[in-house]
Amino acid sequence: MLFLTRHRRILHDGVDFQQIDREWHWDNFLILHSWIGALACYVSPALQHLPGWDVRGCLVALLFHVGVSEPVFYWVHRALHRSSYLFTHYHSLHHSSPVPQSFTAGLATPLEHLILGVVMGVPLLGAFLLGTASVGLVYGYILLFDFFRCMGHCNVEVLPRGLFKTLPLLRYLIYTPTYHSIHHTEKNSNFCLFMPLFDLLGETLNEKSWELQEAVVSGRNKDRVPDFVFLAHVVDVISCMHVPFVFRTFSSIPYSVMTCPIILVGWIPAFIVMLMMWAWSKTFLVSFYKLRGRLHQIWVVPRFGFQYFLPFAEDGINRQIEMAILRADKMGVKVVSLAALNKNEALNGGGMLFVKKHPHLKVRVVHGNTLTAAVILHEIPDHVKEVFLTGATSKLGRAIALYLCRKGIRVLMLTPSKERFQIIQEEAPKEYQKHLVHVTKYQAAKNCKTWIVGKWLSLGQQRYAPPGTHFHQFVVPPIIGFRSDCTYGNLAAMKLPEDVQGLGMCEYKLKRGVVHACHAGGVVHALEGWTHHEVGAIDVDRIDVVWKAALKHGLRPVWC
Template sequence: MASKPGLLIDWPWQKLGNMKYVVLVPGLVHSVRSFVTKEERERDITVLFILPILLWRLLHSQLWISLARYQTSKSKHRIVDKGIEFEQVDRERNWDDQVILSGILTYVVVMYLPGSARMPLWKWNGLVLTILLHMGPVEFLYYWFHRALHHHFLYSRYHSHHHSSIVTEPITAVIHPFAELMVYFLLFAIPILSMLFTETASVGVMVGYVTYIDFMNYMGHCNFELVPKWVFNIFPFLKYLMYTPSFHSLHHTQFRTNYSLFMPIYDYIYGTMDKSTDKLYEDSLMGRKETPDVVHLIHPTTLQSFYHLPPAIASLASEPYSSRWYLSMLWPIPYGFMLFTSIIGSTITVERNIFDKLKLQTWAIPRFSFHYLSSSQKDTINSLIERAIFEAESEGVKVLSLGLLNQGEQFNGNGELYLHKHPNLKIRIVDGSSLAVAVVLHNIPEGTKQVLLRGNMSKVVCAIVKNLCERGIQVGVVCKDNFDKLKLRIPTELWINLLISTSYTQKVWLVGDGELSEKEQRRAPEGTHFIPCSQFPPKKVVRNKDCIYYTTPAMLIPKALQNVYSCENWLPRRVMSAWRVAGIVHALEGWDTHECGDIMLDTQKVWLASLSHGFLPMLDHPLI
């Protein structure tokens, strides 16, 4: 929102929320109806191109979002080396409004303007006219309008909304108040209307011009330099006709320079070219070598979770994961991602964070949860994890933490497999089990005398049970096999507090891996606390007994942890899983030991270390 909002800053369909695309329905219905009802010689196929063009523009935008987020997480060519936060993601959530507006205007033009009907696919004279009009009136008028927007009166009422993003993403390019964007549309309409009135219009040139505007807009705001220097060495005059991401990035940091749209020639003519433009371009192109200190290794869970990864759909990544029906129709895309990454045989960098002087990255193994449950995929996935460890080791990473099923006990022995194969690793491998145990123990309500254990056995579960038995808290186990396994893993003097229970009367349930059935949950007493002690949450089904469902073991992160703009799986904003936090704390404390296999650190020591670095318990935020 602008600092002093002016007139017409809100979009007309703003109150429709996610239903805003219905405003395109009248135009779509009218165009299809006119095509179907008219005789063959009068039909205008042009109207059928509008919807595919709008879909192409949405896809084009998404491709730039994914590319920019991936590059700024891993690439050394970042221009502004700062982070973005959830506030910016929320402010830029309506980036598709300009696509909707263009759709409405296109339907109106096709229906009512002469020359728009039955356009040919291509006309060279229309292309020449568009180039000349864009280089002249469009770029010239934009330059002076843009300078006017930086006058205090207009800036505070309109343009400050766009400049709220110092660190830009591609879609920052189209984040403007409604009135401001309408002026831009009028400017870009000059070549389009001129082609229509001179009967030189064609579908190809129209689509090409709109794609050019989108491409240059998104490139200028992508925050990494990608224009190679040889382009300007071979064609020196292009420096006046084509800007670079670093050119426009300076406008967002300096404000009073580099006003041009896509062609810097007008900044050269009127003396507003920033003096540091060339140096920033060369520095950004050269890049800076950066080695992460900590890497957290994850994987997508379900097919839909692919869209919640930070480089995917920005709005979804900024919210806790939840299933959405429309994503089910896009299942080929996650499979395509998996196939592509299988060919290149590597992990994907999906996020980059900064915590004081500590540099953090999140890497994703290109496999889904159901692959980890398949015995045929076991060797392949372990090879990918092993390769990620070697890559991190070669880059000088200090700590690699294993997230989700990358540390499965039946899969690789909580990471012990890699230590057995490579005992001389300098990088420290952390499974985070000690902090996960500490978080679960601190979630158990005061005064608890009995707990019920559900789910499969794991390293974390056994450590929790041992600690509870030491406190004199009775642990009821439903499954006889799990009861026998626990007796083998805790001292005999603690067996007195371990019992088989099928009454389901306990009001604190510890939920490990494995399905917690709806039938069992309905047998829980009123007010039961369901506390996960695994990396996956139980499915919530009881809604009428005031039951409390906790998140999986996690902690609130400190404000000093920056560039956090996505949610970790199903966790709320600015909350990290205990396994991920454990790797960060391990590096902060400089602990020179692995934590994997049967190795566990002192639970209380890890807990206090986490608190000392600003991580906070979620005692006031128990609900999923």
Template structure:
């Protein structure tokens, strides 16, 4: 049997739980519009306070996930994974609860509504009541919740989050938040009953309370240790993220709300609190571990730029899709991207651990369309080069280039950088060998003929040469006879006749297997016969126009099950799935290969790379039935 007040009554409502704010909005709008009065202005204040409270926690979350700012001051080095994100998905339930309780209080005690805008005495009374009542009340209540029964049925939920995060502050049961309501409500109610209450006092106290809660549950230390040397008494009146994090590792210590003074009085102060705090803030550079592998990504468009953990953690943990609620933030995102362009620096976006190796994703603040502007080529290559050299200095073993960062016309698939810096210790990898392997292993064994667009690209060439060796007839769509003949000569003599040049889509009207390496329009797709399957390695993916045909996914692989700390999706990929070029770099690093994988694809290594990927637990992701 479930313990009372251990589950939220609206937990099955999903996003519709926010309709619980509806009566407050309706009551305010009704009196304002139809009664032409603002007597229910208190409803608006409750809604505004709730919105601001959520915003405070979101700001803390954004800061925690800005790894390019916080990587050197992280308390726990592991990342927040999908399991913790899902567990904390409804972290804001307590805001709804307190909004409902505040509404009931205002209806039952009308005197709470008629507050002046400002009363300086209220702040002094509030502080006094907080220190003498709220702090000790929370301290002892917190200790009681660590008793056997209360911890098992209530408080263990809060401690189930392995990595502290601002949203973890709200991840608790209704009973715990009811106690927290009392902790918050006593100082405010006391000040109001004494006649010293004010609107500004309510706003200030509630938001300051949430700010300090977000501070304590931050996984990035923000308070410098020097301040405690200059003002020693302050360490007993203000806790730090490090201080509170120790409570989650040693649950018999550090129970205070915000003031370690009560832990000192109760003899529950962890002796390592300030020593660990000093170590984290003074040895930040030494504590940080450089990655073994880096995936160098780029921004696709403005909307996808918001699909990062430091914007909305929940949104980034699901495959990207355009959402209407993001449209109002488009101008702000564009302005931030402009600032990032001016700074012209590669940013650390996310990381995960795989078998003891740290893997990071860096992003270049350049949009996809910029890669096709002739005057932007030099600047983009400069940023890619700087990222490679930075990785080399950090001791990174492999850096993999994503999508357009390895464009043939841009830098020859990474060849430019390897030739320019022959002494590189970091291995530069375009990952296209595994991409080709993924595409080729999607084919059914009985396929005898394929139609290939983008036939003279790196992937197109490798695909054509591999298939012709398997005695598959390849219709290569290209208008360049010279480039076709060059590829044909690379094939074994007895296989060259399997490569056939075609110049029109009509040539494929009887071929049911298309490999799309160059974007094709719905009209061009119309030449495919009914029942055709479109394999593709083109970015962006082609439109699924034909209902009588099937469309393959972009080449991708699922990371091994033992990956740790992965909490964001790679663009439109599912959870735990990365593009094949990303996976190719991972395999390169895990295998310890010492060669650069740049330029043309070595067809002889396709099967080798594929087997290595499977050996390390990576699995293909495809909707194709290979039976």
């Protein structure tokens, strides 16, 4: 949970898709040990009649752990590193994860899992042979063993600052996540299982271990300020669990309940959390990545999609967005980009509200709709001479209409308001105003095969489209594809460059490495170093400027 642990992280890099895929089957060792345990219970009926608890067994297991398990693991682990053959074939997999996490503890070859099974089994076997075993010992020792393994790999320093100052001897009896992270970064020291004492005796103790631990706990190892922040929002109750700190694997694939039906079990807990967030809402960090050497972060305003359409919720939502912008400004963030509903025109005028209220903001507020418009416009084939536009008087609809009419394309603008249509028409050069046509019914598009949808369409409304129609869309949520004889475009999105680092989360229903165009628009704004706010109405003259800048930095539309 980065919003809780960001100041105690040891390595500040993000976890990418490659590492998540590599660690997908991190629980293989649990399956292996379950089989071994089940087999042992079947072979030996005596195991089924163990007492619930025996203190003597705990003492025996502790002695065997310190006297046998720890030194055996130390020497075997050290041998795996000292032999290039053994390391390459049996241990390099475990070190292939650049950023250790708790899951990394289970990433190992079958040989390593068997070795760990033996190391874990010796204390239990000793207690059994001496007649002091118990059910509590079996469960307790295995749980503690796995807990300490995961703790050492978690990449967050969890032990308190003054613990080793008060009890100096303790630093040789229990390792820390910082201590073990050094083993993963330097690989030639800190080989112990849980007790640095054996590294001390084997002269493989890294001298920086306690110094780095002190730096992390004291805050001297703080992460640097991001250049860019994308301020997202939750869509619905289930999608709020599509984040790395709930299910890392689930968030690494495009959002769909069908890919993880078990997620439905979490609906009630998620609903309770939603109510708690209503009562006490704060923005929190979900993920981060690096692009062109700059740090980009995704923050979430904990507001659910339907809340944006409740009139009494508007002030509260705007307060949360404003708090996030002011926090970013205080931190030194350069650009904050607003996700779809966070920049709703009816909510805050596409971000204009915050810029007017705080005229001295150093952080640039960006709605990203200029690039969204560019993506939609460049998706339209060159041969198209007429389009049907719904949501025609919205921020995006206005810009699309004005851009297309300059290209000589006839735009059927669906809006019940003649006045709003005329205002937009008057913005177009006089020689192109004739290409903007006011319509009030869907029947007007019965012969038009290119629909640009900015307002949700029902099945009945889609029936007016002729067969072979393609629906381009910028409506949130996207329309449902009712027509099998028509095609449906996705929401405007762009692929990030291949050199992006640390990205391990899919953005809602988009594929890996793809972000919504408004997100990409903020990225381009930051990479270009532009100093203006991009709020309110879209500047039609900048659509091509932003598009070319995006392509220059390696971003590509999803249809490429």
